[in-house]
Amino acid sequence: MENFQNRVSQNFPYKLSLSKDVENAYFTYETSFETENLESEEKRAIYGELIDCDWGNDWNRKYIEISKLSSFNSTPKKSAVVISIDDDDDGNKQSKVNAEKSKFWWKKVKEIKRNQPRTLKEFALQKLIKNFKSGKFDERIICQDAIDFAYLADIKLPFNETLLEFDNEIYWKRFVASKTRDFVKLEELFRSKKTDWKSIAVELIYAEYVESLKATYFPSTHEKYEKFTRQFAKYIRELKINKIQPQTKEICNEFDKSIKIVNYKQKDCEHFPLDFFRELKNLEKLSISFHPPELKKNYNRRFFNVAIEDIKNLSIGLSSLEKLHTLEITQTNLENDEKIKFLLETLQNLKNLKCLSLTHCNIKSQNSGGYFEKFLENSSLEVLDLSHNELDFGFCQQFAKGLENLKQMLKLSLIMTGIFYNGLDEILKSISKCDKICELNISSCESEKFDNENTVINELKNLLENSTNLKVLEMPNNEIKDVIKRCEIIEALEKNFTLESMDVFNCGFTTKEELKVKILILRNVYYIKNPLLKKESFTEADEVEIINWLKRVKHPLILKYQEKFKFVPTEKFVKWKNEEARKKLCKEPIENYENYVVSNK
Structure with a gap:
């Protein structure tokens, strides 16, 4: 057996790895070197496992005739002769061809005809794969056979409860890879060791299921959807729905009958009721968009209408999701105050909700700001x-009152909300009062008007000077043309030692001013990591901490050297506050350390 392995390994780039079963099988069917080239042995096949190579899923190409394997062994080694391209000598050309053949000898294996004999095990495995529809994995299929089964099984099988009994990670990996279009996220899933591939597959299937629901409502179909949701609820923890089919009104273009202008009006935009979401008891993260499945030409609406009844049904579905901690609703027209009211009243009762995103939702009015005020006072949002x-001025006024009553730290994002003329000063004033905002993003908010608002600049300066909890401030794309105002912001930042990040890109700052901001931020980060450096008076505990800090920043070899010679600081090196402090650290009278005093040299 060892001789056979060595013979094949000479011409094959991978070392053979044989299990005990394969080794026993080989000894049972082995041939001698004297008889393997006989005519009777010409069509005989050896076990494919003896040659540990990966030729894909082509079963027939995994088996090599012994006589052909012998011819591989007799192949001469690669020639080291360099042949000129312009050489027309036939002998040299033939030598070059032979050298190429010997170099790519393994290609000969791939060209073996498909009618080579196969083992009974392969026939059985292919039959099992062909007949597999759903159910538990056959325990008799083990090792490499189980892997081959998972790679060859059909991933387009009907999705039902019995299919979920199939516990094979490779199969569900293939399933998720075929459904996922976010390749960055897919790469993260492959790198993570905690990925539950079956659950992710169920989430993708369920999202497609919801996206395919027609807007027409029938009690019988609604019951069916609730039952379907209950069946797979235990697997669904994260759900992302990119589009929902609405009731549509199609108007033909008078010039081109093939082009349709789709206009979703308030009374025609009802969707299938989503109250059956209440069955998803394990749902932790939900992202939903009332984006229509298809946009026709000449359709320019930015926000997509939903009826008040749609939001009511969604709120009913969310009311029972006790584990929900992240909710994202986007590209949905929530301009009507009643929609915000129903939604926020429901979310207020979800105690585990930590993250709420309502982007591209056309929120603007004062009444909506009042509902947010009550919501912020009673929620545990982060x-x-x-x-x-x-957002208009009335909204900002009410919203600012809610910020003053926050009970926990909050990350707030107001990108492109147009509030520099419409109440940003009120929001900044409330943030300064409550000091509960740890991250604030006010990027691209009416940048051409920023320079005209002295109150906004004053409140921004006040926030930088007085806030102790604000760690991140993002304000790019808000141009400040006045040099004096930019200098005032930098002066306010000099007094702030807690801000760890500040972005002023495209705000009119010169290169020198941007560099000054970066230096101040680096200063803050250094002081945050080393808080003792800001102190002017030190306690005994601080002195111990300083010594420990010096040890941490020293090179390990220096520490080892000091430990070897047991150097102890004396009065020549350290000025103690009093004799008691010196004795506490040295624990012995100073006379006992005279032998350890090192000269100034």
Whole structure:
């Protein structure tokens, strides 16, 4: 057996790895070197496992005739002769061809005809794969056979409860890879060791199921959807729905009958009721968009209408999701105050909700701001994103009152909300009062008007000077043309030692001013990591901490050297506050350390 392995390994790039079963099988069917080239042995096949190579899923090409394997062994080694391209000598050309053949000898194996004999095990495995529809994995299929089974099984099988009994990670990996279009996320899933591939597959199937629901409502079909949801609820923890089919009104273009202008009006935009979401008891993260499945030419609406009844049904579905901690609703027209009211009243009762994102939802009115005020006072929210909403002055006034009553730290994002003329000063004033905002993003908010608002600049300066909890401030794309105002912001930043990140890109700052901001931020980060450096008076505990800090920043070899010679600081090196402090650290009278005094040299 060892001789056979060595013979094949000489011409094959991978070392053979044989299990005990394969080794026993080989000894049972082995041939001698004297008889393997006989005519009777010409069509005989050896076990494919003896040659540990990966030729894909082509079963027939995994088996090599012994006589052909012998011819591989007799192949001469690669020639080291360099042949000129312009050489027309026939002998040299033939030598070059032979050298190429010997170099790529393994290609000969791939060209073996498909009618080679196969083992009974392969026939059985192929039959099992062909007949597999759903159910538990056959325990008799083990090792490499189980892997081959998972790679060859059909991933387009009907999705039902019995299919979920199939516990094979490779199969569900293939299933998820075929459904996922976010390749960055897919790469993260492959790198993670905690990925539950079966659960992710169920989540993708269920999302497709919801996206395919027609807007027409029938009690019988609604019951069916609730039952379907209950069956797979235990697997669903994260759900992302990119589109929902609405009731549509199609108007033909008078010039081109093939082009349709789709206009979703308030009374025609009802969707299938989503109240059956209440069955998803394990749902932790939900992202939903009332984006229509298809946009025709000449359709330019930015926000997509939903009826009040749609939001009511969604709120009913969310009311029972006790484990929900992240909710994202985007590209949905929530301009009507009643929609915000129903939604926030439901979310207020979800105690585990930590992150809420309502982007591109056309939120703007004063009444909506009042509902947010009540919501912020009673919720346990940690992240709030209201980006890409045209917030008016009335909304900002009410919203600012809610910020003053926050009970926990909050990350707030107001990107492109157009509030520099419409109440940003009120929001900044409330943030300064409550000091509960740890991250604030006010990027691209009416940048051409920023320079005209002295109150906004004053409140921004006040926030930088007085806030102790604000760690991140993002304000790019808000141009400040006045040099004096930019200098005032930098002066305010000099007094702030807690801000760890500040982005002023495209704000009119010169290169020198941007560099000054970066230096101040680096200063803050260094002081945060080393808080003792800001102190002017030190206690005994601080002195011990300083000594420990010096040990941490020293090179290990220096520490080892000091430990070897047991150097102890004396009065020549350290000025103690009093004799008691010196004795506490040295624990012995100073006379006992005279032998350890090192000269100034």
